[in-house]
Amino acid sequence: MIEASGLSKTYRTRAGVVEAVRGVDIEVHAGEIVAFLGPNGAGKTTTQRMLTTLLTPTAGTATVAGHDLRKDPLQVRRRIGYVPQGGSTAPEATVGEELIDHGRLYGLSKAQSEGRGRRLVSQLDLEGTWGRQTRTLSGGQRRRLDIALGLINEPPLLFMDEPSAGLDPQSRANLWRHIRALREDRAVTVFLTTHYLEEADALCDRIVVIDRGVIVARGTPEELKRAVSGDAVSLRLRDLDDVEAASPVLEAMPHTSLTRSDGDVLDFSLPDASLALPELFAALEQAGVGLAGIEVHRPTLDDVFLSLTGRALRDAPVSTAA
Amino acid sequence: MRFLSDTCVIFNRSMRLSLRNAVWLVIGISQPLLYLALFGPLLKRIVGLHGFPSGNSWQVFTPGLLVQLGIFGALFVGFGLIGELRAGVIERMRVTPASRMALLAGRVLRDVVVLLVQSTILLLAAFAFGLRAPIGGVILAVVLVAAVGAAFAAGSYAVALRTRTEEGMASVTNSLAVPLLLLSGILLPMSLAPGWLRLISNINPVKHIVDALRALFLGHVASGTVGIGVLVGAGLIAAGMAFGTRTFQRESE
Numbered sequence: 001m002i003e004a005s006g007l008s009k010t011y012r013t014r015a016g017v018v019e020a021v022r023g024v025d026i027e028v029h030a031g032e033i034v035a036f037l038g039p040n041g042a043g044k045t046t047t048q049r050m051l052t053t054l055l056t057p058t059a060g061t062a063t064v065a066g067h068d069l070r071k072d073p074l075q076v077r078r079r080i081g082y083v084p085q086g087g088s089t090a091p092e093a094t095v096g097e098e099l100i101d102h103g104r105l106y107g108l109s110k111a112q113s114e115g116r117g118r119r120l121v122s123q124l125d126l127e128g129t130w131g132r133q134t135r136t137l138s139g140g141q142r143r144r145l146d147i148a149l150g151l152i153n154e155p156p157l158l159f160m161d162e163p164s165a166g167l168d169p170q171s172r173a174n175l176w177r178h179i180r181a182l183r184e185d186r187a188v189t190v191f192l193t194t195h196y197l198e199e200a201d202a203l204c205d206r207i208v209v210i211d212r213g214v215i216v217a218r219g220t221p222e223e224l225k226r227a228v229s230g231d232a233v234s235l236r237l238r239d240l241d242d243v244e245a246a247s248p249v250l251e252a253m254p255h256t257s258l259t260r261s262d263g264d265v266l267d268f269s270l271p272d273a274s275l276a277l278p279e280l281f282a283a284l285e286q287a288g289v290g291l292a293g294i295e296v297h298r299p300t301l302d303d304v305f306l307s308l309t310g311r312a313l314r315d316a317p318v319s320t321a322a
Numbered sequence: 323m324r325f326l327s328d329t330c331v332i333f334n335r336s337m338r339l340s341l342r343n344a345v346w347l348v349i350g351i352s353q354p355l356l357y358l359a360l361f362g363p364l365l366k367r368i369v370g371l372h373g374f375p376s377g378n379s380w381q382v383f384t385p386g387l388l389v390q391l392g393i394f395g396a397l398f399v400g401f402g403l404i405g406e407l408r409a410g411v412i413e414r415m416r417v418t419p420a421s422r423m424a425l426l427a428g429r430v431l432r433d434v435v436v437l438l439v440q441s442t443i444l445l446l447a448a449f450a451f452g453l454r455a456p457i458g459g460v461i462l463a464v465v466l467v468a469a470v471g472a473a474f475a476a477g478s479y480a481v482a483l484r485t486r487t488e489e490g491m492a493s494v495t496n497s498l499a500v501p502l503l504l505l506s507g508i509l510l511p512m513s514l515a516p517g518w519l520r521l522i523s524n525i526n527p528v529k530h531i532v533d534a535l536r537a538l539f540l541g542h543v544a545s546g547t548v549g550i551g552v553l554v555g556a557g558l559i560a561a562g563m564a565f566g567t568r569t570f571q572r573e574s575e
Contacts, residue, residue, distance in 0.1 A: 052417050077419040088414035090406065092342050097335070104331045105420040107324070149414060 001157050001189045002028040002051060004069075006060035009046050020046045022213040023060065028191050028206075030156070033183060035200035036193040037301075038210040044193040045085065045161055047210070051191070052082045052159050065157045078106070081150030081188075085161035088146045091135035095126065095145055098134065099152060106153040113152065120148035123185070124178055140171030144178060151186070158182065160192040164199055176203050197301035207301070211309045225299045231273035232259070232297040235266045238290035246289045253280060264292070273298075325421045332420075332428025340432060350395055351440045354387045355447055361509070362451060375511050377540050380453035384445070385463060385535035386508040391444060392437055392467035393528055394503065396474035397495050399433050400482030404491060407482070422571045426479060430566070433475040434468050441467060459538035462548075466538070470531055470555050473562030480569035502528050511536070530554040 009021040021043040028034045036044045049055040051064055053073040062069040065079035089098050096117060103113025121130060124144040134142060143163065150158055163179065164172040180203065182188040194200055200207045201221045209217040209224070217224055237243050243264060250256055250268055253276065260267040270276050273296045284291065340347065365379040375382055406412050415425055441464050445453075478495070485491045506528040507513075512520050523529045534551020542548065 054413070054416060074419050077417060080417070082414070082417040084410045084413045086410055088410035090339060090409055090411050092339055093335075097338065101331055101335045102414070102418070105328060105415060105418040107327075107419070146410075153418075 001030045001032075002026055002062065002064055002191060004047075004051065004060065004062035004064075007047060007050055007057050007062060008059040009043075009050060009055060010058045019213055021050070024210065024213075024215055026051075026062075026208060026215075028157075028189060030189050031183060031187060032206060033179065033190040033192070033204045035204040035207045036191065036210060037195065037197070037200045037207050037305075038193075039195055042210045043213040044195075044210055048159055048161055048191070048193055052080060053077055065155070078153065079155055079157065081153065081155040081158040083143075083146045083150040083158065083160040083163060085165060085193075087142060088149055089134040089142065092133055094131055094133055095121065095137070096130040098145070099148060102149050103152040108152075116152055116154070117148070120151055123181075124148050125174075138171075139167055140174060143167060143171070143175060147178065147182075151182075151188070154186075155188070157189045157191070160190065162194060163192055164194070164196065172199075179203060197305065201301050209305065209308060216308045217304070221301060224301065224304045226271055230255075230269040230271045231299065232267065232269050233273055233277070234295040234297075235268075235291065236293035236295075237264045237266065238292050240264060242289045242291075245287050246284060249280075249283050249287050249289065253283070256280075325424050325427075328420045328424030329428045329431065332415075332424055333431045334428075336429050336432040337435065340436065347436060347440075350391075350436070351443050354391045354440070354444050357387055357390070358384075358444070358447055358451060365510075371514065375513050375536060377536075378452070378454060380448055380451060381455055381539045382511055382536060384448040384453050384455075385539050386506075386511075386532055387444060387448075388441055388463065388467050389470075389506070389528065389532050389535060390503075390508050391440055392471035393474050393531075394499060395437065395440070396433055396471040397478050397499055399429070399475045400478035400480075400491055400495070401488060403429070403479050403482040404486065404488055407486060412483075423567050426476060426566050426570045429479060430472050430475045434472050437468055437471045438464065455539040456541040459541045459543055462543065463535045463538040466531065466534060466551060466555050470558050473555075473558040476562040476566030480566045483569045502526060505529060506532050508532055527554045527558055531558075 004024065004026040007021060007024045007026070008019070011018045011020060024043070024047055026047070036047065038044050046055065050057045051062060051069065053069065053076055057069070064076045067075040067079065069076055096114070099117030099120065100110060100113045103116060104110065108116070118130065121127065124147060126141060126144055126148065129137060129141060129145075134145060137145065147160070150160070160179075164175050167175060176199070179190060179192075182190060192204075204221070206220055207218065207224060208215055219227065235246065237246055240263075243261065243266060246266060247258070247261075250258055250266065253270070256268055256270040256276070258266065258268045277296075362380065362383050365383050368374060369379045403412070412425075416422070445460065445464075481494050482491055485494060505523040505526040507515070507523060508528075512523045512529060515523065530551050531554060534548045534555075537545050537547040537551075
């Protein structure tokens with residue numbers, strides 16, 4: 001659905017040349033929900049704006065929804081929907097007016113546009129808002145209206161820029177439910193940017209991590225967590241003799257590394273604790289090691305981001321030019 | 323035609339939203355009416371002054387007010403676009419296959435229609451105050467003002483898209499509006515000005531529009547002054563539309 005290679009965007013500003021995006025390759029298959037994850041200013045929005053024809057890439061090529069981005073932007077526009085960050089509706093316009101007008105810009109007749117608009121309103125739980133001005137909607141409702149607008153041309157591919165930014169946790173969970181339903185009910189492929197790890201983890205099949213204009217990792221949430229830091233396991237042993245006896249057993253296990261030893265507690269990491277632990281228990285028992293307790297910590301995407309970039313996602317510099 | 327239907331959609335939408343915000347339309351028309359009521363009577367006293375153009379004072383004053391309404395009203399329409407930019411409306415429209423030129427033309431058309439309604443109200447009021455002028459000339463004058471207003475509206479939208487903030491937009495429009503206004507002879511005709519001032523005012527296109535309008539109000543339709551005004555108007559339209567269209571077609575940052 002999206003195939004981009006070497007996409008780059010360079011700006012010339014008074015302060016000098018800014019390389020916002022530096023040679024990004026992205027592949028998104030039909031039916032996937034893919035998150036583009038990174039801190040503010042990492043180049044997510046710039047990349048998305050190139051893929052939605054809003055910005056011309058400085059270098060690189062891309063095929064979006066079956067058409068070449070550079071040669072045929074008009075065909076790309078017909079086949080994509082875009083939900084921009086921070087809303088897309090005029091406060092004084094009513095929900096119905098926005099939907100009908102937007103559909104007409106895709107060449108739909110007024111009746112077609114209204115029919116689709118009303119169906120979207122009911123699918124996205126916006127019943128009763130048709131004649132209301134958009135400024136009277138709640139934040140969650142307005143976001144769902146943005147999505148309805150993005151779907152009026154029935155695109156196979158929907159871009160969303162920070163869909164849940166600024167929403168309370170309840171509205172966010174509700175929005176995620178609707179985004180999942182897009183794929184199930186309408187077979188829409190979704191490519192969204194986010195700087196919320198929970199969002200990428202909860203919603204997406206695959207994640208592409210971008211930092212400072214370069215892609216630093218990609219994979220399923222599970223793969224990323226496993227590949228980057230592995231699972232952290234803490235073993236509490238009965239006494240110090242057991243610690244002595246346990247260490248060589250751990251060292252003999254493949255892909256296992258001891259990270260810390262503190263009194264009767266041994267910390268170590270291994271790629272997949274759920275597979276490795278039964279074997280480890282058997283080995284420890286054979287060596288006569290007495291176990292007092294065990295704790296397994298599965299890494300979060302926060303840990304992933306930290307180990308990839310050396311920075312926590314939320315400490316990343318906040319820039320308004322995201 | 324794609325361009326025409328898209329223009330229609332944008333025009334209807336902008337007009338609908340403008341009417342919902344009728345306060346602006348009222349402010350837009352009440353200002354020239356105030357000038358007419360509070361400044362017009364002053365002019366009556368200086369009609370006999372050396373250098374004052376021929377004709378009744380309303381024939382001199384009303385064309386100036388028409389230009390003020392048309393050009394200076396149009397200069398500020400871009401502020402509305404900044405609101406739409408901030409709301410994300412422009413972004414959303416640019417992702418559709420809609421003609422970029424239509425996104426501009428629909429809005430400019432709305433401004434021209436608003437301007438025509440305001441001009442009609444202004445002219446009716448001026449007639450009530452004592453304006454007498456040949457109807458053919460007045461109609462041509464309104465057409466010229468509407469066309470030049472369209473040029474300034476297109477330019478204003480382009481400035482809005484380039485500056486993207488009210489502050490940036492205000493500094494551009496204010497630095498343009500004040501010299502254009504002072505050197506146009508809108509309030510007092512430039513024929514009253516000393517030679518050096520009159521010379522400078524000749525580089526101001528608005529001055530030629532005002533002169534042409536005054537000639538039209540006197541019924542001098544086939545005069546050189548009107549000819550120059552029409553040429554300047556055509557130049558302004560070409561420049562305004564080219565600047566506006568280029569900016570709307572340009573990628574957004």
